[in-house]
Amino acid sequence: MSFLHSQQLNIMTNSTAKALIWTGKSLDVLDQRVLPEITRYDNYNDANGVAEAIKSMRVRGAPAIGIAAAYGVVLSVQAHFSNSTNWKEAVLADIETLAQSRPTAVNLFWALDKMKAVLTQADDTIVDAITKCAVQIHADDLAANKKMGDLGAELLVGAKGVLTHCNTGSLATGGYGTALGVIRSAVAQNPTLNVFAGETRPWLQGARLTVWELSQDGIPATLIADSAAAWLMKSGKIDWIIVGADRIAANGDTANKIGTYSLATLAKQHGVKFMVVAPTSTIDWCLENGDGIEIECREARELLPACYDVPNSLVSAWNPVFDVTPATLIDAIVTEKGVVLNPSQQSTGIASLKND
Amino acid sequence: MSFLHSQQLNIMTNSTAKALIWTGKSLDVLDQRVLPEITRYDNYNDANGVAEAIKSMRVRGAPAIGIAAAYGVVLSVQAHFSNSTNWKEAVLADIETLAQSRPTAVNLFWALDKMKAVLTQADDTIVDAITKCAVQIHADDLAANKKMGDLGAELLVGAKGVLTHCNTGSLATGGYGTALGVIRSAVAQNPTLNVFAGETRPWLQGARLTVWELSQDGIPATLIADSAAAWLMKSGKIDWIIVGADRIAANGDTANKIGTYSLATLAKQHGVKFMVVAPTSTIDWCLENGDGIEIECREARELLPACYDVPNSLVSAWNPVFDVTPATLIDAIVTEKGVVLNPSQQSTGIASLKND
Numbered sequence: 001m002s003f004l005h006s007q008q009l010n011i012m013t014n015s016t017a018k019a020l021i022w023t024g025k026s027l028d029v030l031d032q033r034v035l036p037e038i039t040r041y042d043n044y045n046d047a048n049g050v051a052e053a054i055k056s057m058r059v060r061g062a063p064a065i066g067i068a069a070a071y072g073v074v075l076s077v078q079a080h081f082s083n084s085t086n087w088k089e090a091v092l093a094d095i096e097t098l099a100q101s102r103p104t105a106v107n108l109f110w111a112l113d114k115m116k117a118v119l120t121q122a123d124d125t126i127v128d129a130i131t132k133c134a135v136q137i138h139a140d141d142l143a144a145n146k147k148m149g150d151l152g153a154e155l156l157v158g159a160k161g162v163l164t165h166c167n168t169g170s171l172a173t174g175g176y177g178t179a180l181g182v183i184r185s186a187v188a189q190n191p192t193l194n195v196f197a198g199e200t201r202p203w204l205q206g207a208r209l210t211v212w213e214l215s216q217d218g219i220p221a222t223l224i225a226d227s228a229a230a231w232l233m234k235s236g237k238i239d240w241i242i243v244g245a246d247r248i249a250a251n252g253d254t255a256n257k258i259g260t261y262s263l264a265t266l267a268k269q270h271g272v273k274f275m276v277v278a279p280t281s282t283i284d285w286c287l288e289n290g291d292g293i294e295i296e297c298r299e300a301r302e303l304l305p306a307c308y309d310v311p312n313s314l315v316s317a318w319n320p321v322f323d324v325t326p327a328t329l330i331d332a333i334v335t336e337k338g339v340v341l342n343p344s345q346q347s348t349g350i351a352s353l354k355n356d
Numbered sequence: 357m358s359f360l361h362s363q364q365l366n367i368m369t370n371s372t373a374k375a376l377i378w379t380g381k382s383l384d385v386l387d388q389r390v391l392p393e394i395t396r397y398d399n400y401n402d403a404n405g406v407a408e409a410i411k412s413m414r415v416r417g418a419p420a421i422g423i424a425a426a427y428g429v430v431l432s433v434q435a436h437f438s439n440s441t442n443w444k445e446a447v448l449a450d451i452e453t454l455a456q457s458r459p460t461a462v463n464l465f466w467a468l469d470k471m472k473a474v475l476t477q478a479d480d481t482i483v484d485a486i487t488k489c490a491v492q493i494h495a496d497d498l499a500a501n502k503k504m505g506d507l508g509a510e511l512l513v514g515a516k517g518v519l520t521h522c523n524t525g526s527l528a529t530g531g532y533g534t535a536l537g538v539i540r541s542a543v544a545q546n547p548t549l550n551v552f553a554g555e556t557r558p559w560l561q562g563a564r565l566t567v568w569e570l571s572q573d574g575i576p577a578t579l580i581a582d583s584a585a586a587w588l589m590k591s592g593k594i595d596w597i598i599v600g601a602d603r604i605a606a607n608g609d610t611a612n613k614i615g616t617y618s619l620a621t622l623a624k625q626h627g628v629k630f631m632v633v634a635p636t637s638t639i640d641w642c643l644e645n646g647d648g649i650e651i652e653c654r655e656a657r658e659l660l661p662a663c664y665d666v667p668n669s670l671v672s673a674w675n676p677v678f679d680v681t682p683a684t685l686i687d688a689i690v691t692e693k694g695v696v697l698n699p700s701q702q703s704t705g706i707a708s709l710k711n712d
Contacts, residue, residue, distance in 0.1 A: 036663050196674070199659060201557060201581040207661060215670040223659050223673040225557040226583040227615025231679040234617070259583025261590070265625055266618060295587075303555060303579050305563060307392050314571040317579040318552070323587040 017170045017213040019064045020071065022135065025078070027071045029053045032060060032171055036212035047076040047094035054101035054108075061172025062246070063141050063279075066107030069098045070134035073115040077130045081123075088119060106247075110281065111137055141174030144279045144336035145181040152182030152242070152277055152334040153189055161194035161238040162186070163229060166257040167209035168244035168277070178244040178277040180210065182334065187219050195219060196238060198226045200257060202302045202319065226259050233270035241267050245278035252327030252343035252350050253290025254278075258320050264329035273331040280335045280353050290324035297321065373526045373569045375420045376427070378491065381434070383427045385409045388416060388527055392568035403432040403450035410457035410464075417528025418602070419497050419635075422463030425454045426490035429471040433486045437479075444475060466637065467493055497530030500635045500692035501537040508538030508598070508633055508690040509545055517550035517594040518542070519585060522613040523565035524600035524633070534600040534633040536566065538690065543575050551575060552594060554582045556613060558658045558675065582615050589626035597623050601634035608683030608699035608706050609646025610634075614676050620685035629687040636691045636709050646680035653677065 021028040021041065027050055028041040042058060044050050050072030053059055059068050076094035080087040095112050102108055118133045119126070156162065162183060169180030176184060187193050195214060200206035207223055214221040224232055232238060241263050247255040254260070254276050267274045287293065300317035301309045308315040327344040333353075340350045377384040377397065383406055384397040398414060400406045406428030409415055415424050432450035436443040451468050458464055474489045475482070512518065518539060525536030532540060543549050551570060556562035563579055570577040580588055588594060597619050603611040610616070610632050623630045643649065656673035657665045664671040683700040689709075696706045 036661050198583070199557065201555065201583060207659065211664070211671045215664075218670065220670045220672070223656075223671065225614060225659060225675070226581070227554070227557060227618055228674065228676060228679075230618035230621055231614065231676055232674065234679075258581060258587065262583055262586035262618070262622060265586055265622060269621055269625065300579075303563065303581060305392050308567070308571075314574065314576045315567045315579065316576070318584065318588065319581070320584060320587055323584075323590075 017216045019171045029058050031058045047072040051097045051101040062107040063173040066111035067138045067174050070111045070137045072098045074134045138174045145176040147336045149181035149185035153185035156186040159239040162240045163196040163238045165198045165243050166200045167205040169213045179242045195221045230266045233272050240273045242275045245282050248283045249287040249290045251289045254325045255293045255322045261323035261325045264325040275332045277334045295320050373572045375527045385414050387414045403428040407453045407457040418463040419529040422467035423494045426467045426493045428454045430490045494530045501532040503692045505537035505541035509541035512542040515595040518596045519552040519594045521554045521599050522556045523561040525569045535598045551577045586622045589628050596629045598631045601638050604639045605643040605645045607645045610681045611649045611678045617679035617681045620681040631688045633690045651676050
């Protein structure tokens with residue numbers, strides 16, 4: 001038992017599930033569309049292939065998309081640099097293709113801009129330089145996640161149970177994860193911590209990805225229907241809800257997967273604390289508050305049985321992808337630069353995170 | 357348009373979807389397991405068949421189960437009365453088989469007791485008497501639902517939108533429905549009322565049954581993920597949440613489908629009103645409050661992807677079927693005997709409903 005236990009802790013620290021594996025000459029992409037039933041990596045050796053992997057949602061999660069695109073640029077430079085005097089044009093065309101793969105993920109454009117800047121360096125070292133940049137983007141994301149894991153876990157000392165929503169783990173990032181990274185670090189320190197995951201309709205990221213990822217690392221997890229979260233809180237089994245973020249306004253209002261606002265409202269009613277974990281790159285300093293965040297509604301057919309998806313159907317669906325949780329409902333925002341407790345009660349809000 | 361409109365209202369009043377159709381010699385049971393893709397009635401001409409229809413969940417919903425069982429007893433008497441001098445023994449054995457079909461539905465035993473009492477009447481009119489009793493149980497349930505529909509709809513005057521949870525309609529009852537009956541009546545009076553339905557994980561009664569039933573009656577409905585309900589409330593699109601009940605304690609605390617407590621808590625936070633619709637037979641006067649209601653947890657595999665349903669899996673699920681909503685979160689309890697507003701603020705609570 002104790003042997004198994006130390007083995008489990010070792011596995012936990014390293015986080016076995018990987019969305020992306022860079023081989024030096026190609027990128028292996030875990031096809032997240034077929035998890036948890038099938039664990040299959042597809043191998044890509046050119047930028048078009050990587051763009052297709054992003055477009056088809058084999059890889060999802062904003063940080064993971066950015067990292068995949070960076071490796072796509074490396075593959076492009078490897079392919080074109082020695083073959084053509086116009087290699088830069090070919091690479092820029094590939095970057096454009098990668099940029100078109102998903103229209104809304106900010107990390108994608110951020111990573112491609114970083115890669116594009118490297119193309120101005122001296123030709124004789126360009127392959128090494130571009131590879132180094134992609135590997136660094138990947139390593140920086142992983143390091144930020146581990147840092148957030150440590151900072152968040154400090155807040156969980158003494159907690160009996162936590163609930164998370166959606167998937168914010170290795171599969172969505174360069175490794176370890178944001179909210180799920182905090183849970184990994186907390187479980188490493190306190191293996192008796194009970195981890196609950198909401199199944200996260202309609203895409204079931206919790207049921208398909210989060211509990212799979214945790215089980216790969218030897219961490220027991222308990223799945224619940226999203227609508228059972230309030231009853232779980234009332235049972236006294238959880239002390240914290242821990243989520244990631246898609247966009248954080250300057251006042252701390254946080255856009256995240258649909259259902260997050262519900263959980264935060266219910267947490268306040270039940271004395272359960274609410275933690276948002278995200279790198280500072282997720283903060284949109286130009287947005288005064290969450291009112292300015294446009295909420296994307298996706299297609300009704302993600303929710304509707306197929307028989308209703310017909311012309312003039314009386315049955316429709318309202319399918320917002322995100323919601324906005326006001327900072328007043330958030331007890332802690334954890335970033336790689338530090339933690340802001342009770343962001344709505346700080347005179348400076350989360351501005352302390354703005355500068356290095 | 358106005359012709360279509362009056363046609364729609366006519367359809368609404370009659371509620372086209374029927375869980376059970378009594379032919380006089382057999383019972384047609386709508387197989388709810390394959391809705392909405394397939395609309396298929398299975399025909400049963402003996403009590404054993406009806407017991408199997410209940411056991412296999414072709415028919416579900418406590419009132420509908422009770423009515424089906426009553427018709428099962430009619431079929432038993434029809435089969436045995438003229439064939440045997442020991443016909444009563446054979447019928448009592450069939451009643452026992454029907455009673456074993458589902459262990460927990462109170463209406464099942466209530467209906468079988470009523471039918472059993474008829475067996476003591478004179479032999480020469482027994483077939484007519486037993487048939488009359490079953491038809492009366494069915495008619496009484498439908499009448500109670502229409503009465504509740506009228507009473508509940510009075511509370512909805514001026515409402516723009518409502519949200520319901522699970523399935524409480526014709527499919528779960530003798531017709532028309534409880535919470536869904538109120539929505540039918542309200543839409544008949546105000547065709548612009550927006551009706552939202554939560555999909556109701558894990559069994560998706562909302563997605564599979566409620567929106568199907570409404571569309572059969574020409575009532576447009578919008579499906580949402582259960583976790584989107586809070587964001588819907590924040591949007592200001594709904595004024596009331598309307599649900600049924602599985603058991604109501606003497607103080608008004610209400611056990612209902614998992615997710616109901618979450619909706620009631622969120623409703624209070626958003627100034628949305630919360631209505632429970634159930635016949636007085638749902639009230640358990642022996643229960644002082646909701647603390648005494650045992651919550652059934654169903655199998656993990658209702659939630660878990662199949663690959664986790666293996667020995668020693670690190671992934672489990674917590675799958676409570678019901679939760680309890682305290683009376684303090686309920687604005688109205690609507691029964692066939694009348695409405696109790698703000699049950700927790702009345703000095704007599706819901707006791708006014710106790711006597712005829």
